[in-house]
Amino acid sequence: MTISLHNLHPNPGSTKEKKRLGRGRGSGKGKTSGKGVKGQKARPGHHGARLAFEGGQVPMPRRIPKRGFKAPNRIPTFAVNLSTLEKLFDNGATVDLETLRNTGLVPKSIERVKVLGEGSFSKKLTIKAHAASETAKAKIIAAGGSFEEISMSVASAEA
Secondary structure: OOOOHHHOOOOOOOOOOOOOOOOOHHHOOOOOOOOOOOOHHHOOOOOOOOOOOEOOEOOHHHHOOOOOOOOOOOOOEEEEEHHHHHHHOOOOOEEOHHHHHHOOOOOOOOOEEEEEOOOOOOOOOEEEEOEEOHHHHHHHHHOOOEEEEOOOOHHHHHO
16 A cells, blocks of 8 residues: 555554543533632643742742852863773773773763772773872782873863
8 A cells, every 4th residue: 555645644542632621511621621729720821830939938949058169161070990990991901081982981971081999900901091099090000000191182171
């Protein structure tokens, strides 16, 4: 059977009939049309109050104290533990931002990686990252590997 305009129809169950409100008591949605009785939410137009409105009481977002600061130009840093690198990479491998992205460990949007020293580490890896904790550096060197610190380029920091 060929498809033409006269025999097109939606798949069974993909469309629903529109609820017909206010069409008499027998319809099941008559009189108040499913809005209950009176009050702010029963009125026409944009029913209900604005977001976080609590009837005149000081709203929750204003009651909670504000603390801290996030710089608008910050570059998010992703932390990776040595125990994770131990599981994912073979002995003698080179670990950099691109290989971490390819393994799915680091999201594509991340520009900086810091290596943390949690867990045991025994593989000889060459790790290239933007930062590492002192324990991580000590464990990498003790295992016979090396750590190279990558500096952030000005072009990627501004982007």
